[in-house]
Amino acid sequence: MQNHRIKKMFVYIFLLAFFTVLGVNYLKERGQYHTLQQKTVEDPEFRRDFFSDSMRENRQLLSDECKTFLENVEKDVNYHPIPESIVDKSLKISYIDGWMVERNYKGKRGHEGTDVMANVDKRGIYPVLSMTDGVITNLGWLEKGGYRVGITSNSGIYYYYAHLDSYANITEGQNIKAGELLGYMGDSGYGPEGTKGQFAVHLHVGIYTVRDGQEISVNPYHVLRFLENRKLKYEFSQ
Ligand SMILES: [Zn+2]
Secondary structure, X not given: OHHHHHHHHHHHHHHHHHHHHHHHHHHHHHHHHHHHHOOOOOOHHHHHOOOOHHHHHOHHHOOHHHHHHHHHHHXXXXXXXXXXXXXXXXXXXEOOXXXXXXXXXXXXXXXXXXXEEEOOOOOOOOEEEOOOOEEEEEEEEEOOOEEEEEEEOOOOOEEEEEEEEEEOOOOOOOEEOOOOEEEEEEOEOOOOOOOEOXXXXXXXXXXXXXXXXXXXXXXXXXXXXXXHHXXXXXXXXX
């Protein structure tokens, strides 16, 4: 009889543990579901984690607005903005997730983009390509961005490339295809037109959605990582 009682107790303990785990998981998922459902494109968490693997895998949990934006970027982006050199293997690039890291030129602000650094710190060598199809909606000098290119895709998303050394043969209003040459990587900006050399040679990449006429930036880091195995091969050397 003693043995039987112990067995029964084990069954109860097992059942209790089983339903506790089930219940906790259910509540957890429900909580996650609701927080993701309520996300708007303005949410800091959404902007920071934009295009991360976990966000892309759990897209069914996102609000319609966030999900549409994510899927439009997925459709838009085709090529990494910096191609691989087939003649000079030392011309590599590197970048880290520097989302919202502090910037101090003309007032404190958070960094709204990713800086793709040139391993060989020389301006005018690395080609800069469009990641997407679209229309060139902005071209020319910005004090903070230097020589920049702004491309609006068909879905209305704005892709921003800054600090170029020089432009390819492109004009404002022109249609552009993914993989087309925009110009060359440089170190322009942080001063009046033509200022160069205020920082290391790099490409600043930004991605913006427009909501009620307001530009909202998201973190391009995970998009660039996604494009790592979509690099075109170009012939460029020092
Ligand atoms: Zn930057």
